[in-house]
Amino acid sequence: MLVYFCFMGRIKTDSNTTRKEVIIRKAAELFREKGYKAASMRDLADTVGVEAASLYNHIHSKSELLHIICFDVANRFTQKMDELEAEKIPIIQKIEKLLRFHISGMVHHFEEVYVSDREWKHLADPYLSNYQNQRRTYRKRFAAIIEEGIRKKEVKKVDAPTAVLIMLHAISGIESWHRSKQKINGKELEESMIAILVGGLKTSR
Amino acid sequence: MLVYFCFMGRIKTDSNTTRKEVIIRKAAELFREKGYKAASMRDLADTVGVEAASLYNHIHSKSELLHIICFDVANRFTQKMDELEAEKIPIIQKIEKLLRFHISGMVHHFEEVYVSDREWKHLADPYLSNYQNQRRTYRKRFAAIIEEGIRKKEVKKVDAPTAVLIMLHAISGIESWHRSKQKINGKELEESMIAILVGGLKTSR
DNA sequence: AAAATACACTAACAATTGTTAGGCAAAAAG
DNA sequence: CTTTTTGCCTAACAATTGTTAGTGTATTTT
Structure with a gap:
């Protein structure tokens, strides 16, 4: 008793x-x-x-928490990529759309996206390899879009994988926007980022 | 015995x-x-x-190791900034020089730079606040350079803190270049990155 | 060669970790 | 109201953590 x-x-x-x-x-x-x-x-x-x-x-283990978070995020991005590839719009618009999706994910679902981005190392196999694969193919699909843009002369001649790397990591930098005291609002941030990133890709006329 | x-x-x-x-x-x-x-x-x-x-x-504690690594890196960057501010060259060149310094730091002193970038959270006070301050003022000085560039019309009108955020995080993405199987060589990477990043900043003509 | 220092070892510590077992109370189902 | 289920609790576990104490052997200095 x-x-x-x-x-x-x-x-x-x-x-x-x-x-x-x-x-x-x-x-x-x-x-x-x-x-x-x-x-x-x-x-x-x-x-x-x-x-x-x-x-x-309610849960099985600590690691379950991590892998739920990581795959929730990863799956959302993969799904968005599926939709985007099917759309028939100019490449530069595709890229812009994708970037905006990433940016608003980082602004509005900050915690999950950030964790999936920075803490996936601690996933245990087989989730770890799964996650790495998913990430790798996602980036390849992104790079393929950029390469198509280059062929169609919408995009400046750059190394596509490098461009992807820059875009994705630049966006993950929104982390320090969250941390900063005097932050501009989310919409301004988005527009600024798009201006610089997409601006850096477009063929200069 | x-x-x-x-x-x-x-x-x-x-x-x-x-x-x-x-x-x-x-x-x-x-x-x-x-x-x-x-x-x-x-x-x-x-x-x-x-x-x-x-x-x-040989060492006092685990945490000593972390703070030695973090401050070694931070001090190198601060010192570079001191030198750069003193130089009398066009702003866009200053920015390019700084970016190249960051890129080659990330390529050639990968481990230390990466750790100082990602693991500083685990510093204990007073090192933690010290580090955060140093980092914050570094970024402000970087932003000030960009703002000067905007005034002199060498740089596109953008939100300077956002631009700094993009640049620095884009560069920290070199991490995944290190990880990738088929990587282009370091010099190509540097040129690609400079092209996109500096290209995204320049006033379009 | 002797003395001192530097540096490795083993053994052990207290604290913290993720997790399980078993019991009781509230909420839901009958 | 009674039964069942859900969900919280306390207590405890084995493993792992950073770190210290004490001891002995290489190496360096005298």
Whole structure:
């Protein structure tokens, strides 16, 4: 017979949100803030408002949290790429659209996108190789678009993989925009970035 | 009376290299590969060829390793900025020079630069705030150069902090160039990057 | 050659880690 | 209301962590 003094209550959920989703959300915040390895399950439990052991009623392991976050993001991007490839618009517009998708992902789903971008190293096989493959082919598809642009003379002659690398990492730099004190608003940021990045690609006339 | 069976011998050093420097070098490799938190002192000891405890004859703590790496890199960049500000050359050339310095740092001192870029979060105060300040003022000085360029109409009208963010993060993307199988050579990479980045900044004529 | 220093070793520590077991209470289902 | 299920709790585990103490052997200095 055991008496509970400081009973903490259940994890609060809005309707349409499972407790697991709440945990994943908080995990993303925490992993972003401290890094996957430095964030402990006890930390996570605190921010969720529960004891560490209780988390395991909803999830299987810490690593599950990471791979859910990573693949959620990766799949969203892959899906967007599918749609984009099917569209019949000028290449330079395709590129712009893709960049805008990346930028707004980084602005509005910051925690998840950032974690998937920086912490995927800590995935365990077979998820690790899976993730790496998905990422690699995504970049190849992106590079293929740029190369098509070069053939059609819409895009300046550049090394396509290098261009992809620049674009994607430039966008991941939005991280420091989030961190900065006096930040311009999200829409301005987007336009500035597009101007520089797309401007750097267009054939100069 | 104790007899040593598998005596591993001392840490090998070239002349002009202290054992501490060897350890720091290996630490940079390890921190880059696994991340600061995931890299254990026993891992480090293994790659150095020694027992974990022996490392402490040369260093004070794990965190010392991180802050030596971070500040070595940060100071190099700060120093370069000092030199550059003093030069009397067109702004667009200044920017190009700075970018080239960053690029070749990322190509030739990859491990240290990468670690200082990605793992500084794990610095402990007061080093953490120090580092953040140094980084912030560096970026402000970079932004000031771009703003001067805009005033002199050498540079397209863009939000300067955003431009800095793009440049620096684009360069840190060289990480994935290192990782990639079929990589173009370092010099080509540099020229490609300069073309896109500086191209994106110049006033279009 | 003797003395001093540098540097490696083994053994052990306290703290923190992810995770499991088992029990009780609230919420949902009957 | 009664039963079942869900979800929280405490307690504890084994593993891994950074680090210190103490000891012995190479190497360097005298």
